[in-house]
Amino acid sequence: MSSQYTFTGEFSFSIDSKNRINIPSSLRKQFLKNDNKTFVITRGIDECAWIYPMNEWKKIQKELNNLSSMSKKNRIFLRNHLRHANILKYDSQGRFVLPNSLIDYTKISKDVTIIGVLNKIEIWNPKILRKSDEKDQIDDPSYEQLSERVNI
Amino acid sequence: MSSQYTFTGEFSFSIDSKNRINIPSSLRKQFLKNDNKTFVITRGIDECAWIYPMNEWKKIQKELNNLSSMSKKNRIFLRNHLRHANILKYDSQGRFVLPNSLIDYTKISKDVTIIGVLNKIEIWNPKILRKSDEKDQIDDPSYEQLSERVNI
DNA sequence: TAATGTAAGTGGTTAATAGTGGGTTAAAAT
DNA sequence: ATTTTAACCCACTATTAACCACTTACATTA
Numbered sequence: 001m002s003s004q005y006t007f008t009g010e011f012s013f014s015i016d017s018k019n020r021i022n023i024p025s026s027l028r029k030q031f032l033k034n035d036n037k038t039f040v041i042t043r044g045i046d047e048c049a050w051i052y053p054m055n056e057w058k059k060i061q062k063e064l065n066n067l068s069s070m071s072k073k074n075r076i077f078l079r080n081h082l083r084h085a086n087i088l089k090y091d092s093q094g095r096f097v098l099p100n101s102l103i104d105y106t107k108i109s110k111d112v113t114i115i116g117v118l119n120k121i122e123i124w125n126p127k128i129l130r131k132s133d134e135k136d137q138i139d140d141p142s143y144e145q146l147s148e149r150v151n152i
Numbered sequence: 153m154s155s156q157y158t159f160t161g162e163f164s165f166s167i168d169s170k171n172r173i174n175i176p177s178s179l180r181k182q183f184l185k186n187d188n189k190t191f192v193i194t195r196g197i198d199e200c201a202w203i204y205p206m207n208e209w210k211k212i213q214k215e216l217n218n219l220s221s222m223s224k225k226n227r228i229f230l231r232n233h234l235r236h237a238n239i240l241k242y243d244s245q246g247r248f249v250l251p252n253s254l255i256d257y258t259k260i261s262k263d264v265t266i267i268g269v270l271n272k273i274e275i276w277n278p279k280i281l282r283k284s285d286e287k288d289q290i291d292d293p294s295y296e297q298l299s300e301r302v303n304i
Numbered sequence: 305t306a307a308t309g310t311a312a313g314t315g316g317t318t319a320a321t322a323g324t325g326g327g328t329t330a331a332a333a334t
Numbered sequence: 335a336t337t338t339t340a341a342c343c344c345a346c347t348a349t350t351a352a353c354c355a356c357t358t359a360c361a362t363t364a
Contacts, residue, residue, distance in 0.1 A: 016314065018350095025312060040160070065154040065270060075198065076288050079274070083162040083267045087178070091352070093313075101162070168325070170340095177322055243341070245323080 003056060005030050007116030012126070015112050019103065020095040021123065023051075027116055028094050041102065042085040047128050049102045051121040057085075098123070157182050157208055159268025164278070167264055171255065172247040173275065175203075179268055180246050193254065194237040199280050201254045203273040209237075250275070 011024040031037065031053050040057040044050040052060065064081065067074040084105075090096045098108065106125055113124040163176045183189065183205050192209040196202040204212060216230055236257075242248045250260065258277055265278040 013313080016316095018316090020314090022313060061158055061270070062154065069197065069269075069272075072197075072288075078269050079267060082160045082269050085160040087160060089351090095314090097350080165323080170326090172324095174323060241341090244343080247324090249340075 003119035004032075005053060005056060005119050007118060007121050009116050011114040013112045013114055014110055015098060015108055019098050019100075020091075021098050021112055021114075022093070022095045023090055023121070024114055025094060027114070027121055028090070037089045038087065039090070039096075040085050040087055041096070041099070041123075042081075043102070043105055044122060046132055047106060047125075049098070049106050049123040051123065052119070054087075056119050155208060155211075155271035156184075157205060157271050159270060159273050161268050163266040165264045165266060166262055167250060167260055171250050171252075172243075173250050173264055173266075174245070174247045175242055175273070176266055177246060179266075179273055180242070189241045190239065191242070191248075192237050192239055193248070193251070193275075194233055195254070195257055196274060198284060199258060199276075201250070201258050201275040203275065204271070206239075208271050 007027050007030060009024075009026065011027075013022050013024070015021050031039075032055055035054045038054040040052045040054070041049050042052075064078060067078055069075050069078065084101065086099050086102070088096045088099075098106075102108075102123075106123060107128055108123070108125045111126050113126040113129050115122040115124065159179050159182065161176070161178065163179075165174050165176070167173050183191075184207055187205045187207055190206040192204045192206065193201050194204075216233065236253060238251050238254075240248045240251075250258075254260075254275075258275060259280055260275070260277045263278050265276040265281050267274040267276065
């Protein structure tokens with residue numbers, strides 16, 4: 001279940017008039033040859049977008065494939081996770097076009113904060129990120145549980 | 153049971169005066185040579201239509217054959233899925249004619265939402281889809297179980 | 305430390321493709 | 335025979351993707 005990608009770090013970028021965002025080259029370098037510059041970008045659980053390199057996404061896909069559409073619960077789960085998943089490529093300059101649906105969801109307009117989180121890359125509106133930081137940081141009891149499971 | 157097709161994403165289209173609907177080119181590109189632009193469209197379990205590329209449909213037929221007709225549930229399922237299954241081709245522009253029976257079933261009139269769900273493509277009336285979203289989305293605790301099994 | 309070279313980030317232009325609309329002919333159906 | 339339906343073709347427009355170019359930052363080396 002561990003990933004071959006170990007994205008880390010935070011970066012400040014901007015989105016241009018054609019809704020293009022640059023993937024920081026240091027993160028891009030971790031992409032594999034057979035990712036073929038391709039990745040999946042989708043809604044994060046928070047108000048951000050998540051990027052998975054193609055090889056990482058394939059793992060997720062495999063698990064989704066095991067869910068039968070005969071069950072209603074599964075149908076809804078599958079639909080809701082796949083409908084927001086966009087398969088994209090970055091161009092020769094390392095940029096991709098952020099789909100409109102994700103512009104709306106992330107509320108990104110000019111500035112963009114990009115964060116490497118191990119197997120995925122997060123794309124944020126810095127203002128939303130700051131708000132989210134303030135809200136979540138403060139004594140959320142679930143952190144306790146996490147810190148028992150995750151050894152940092 | 154995993155599929156060679158991995159349809160994803162959501163698309164907004166319209167149906168024209170001749171009841172033609174365009175299959176998004178990014179999904180069409182996944183069709184194989186020997187699908188020969190041919191697919192099966194049938195009633196979805198929800199209020200939408202399901203499209204299976206020909207090669208995928210053949211697999212499904214095999215599975216349906218294995219369902220015993222002894223149980224009432226199976227008989228009903230088989231009947232509902234086979235009787236409404238239309239074999240169609242899309243034209244050189246990537247469009248197909250949505251059969252009247254499915255226009256009635258999906259209640260599609262002008263706008264169409266198309267969603268890729270791995271091995272199939274769903275065709276929705278956006279209004280019906282929205283209603284379905286609202287009804288089903290709301291904190292179903294069983295999602296928690298799913299998201300523990302599926303690592304996203 | 306100044307100079308130089310390389311790579312990274314940003315901006316814009318052009319060419320190709322996708323989506324949509326409609327017409328024409330051939331094949332069914334009434 | 336007449337009307338419908340279906341396959342095929344052509345055309346327009348808007349969007350997207352590929353390409354080229356500039357500038358800034360960083361790193362290396364004299």
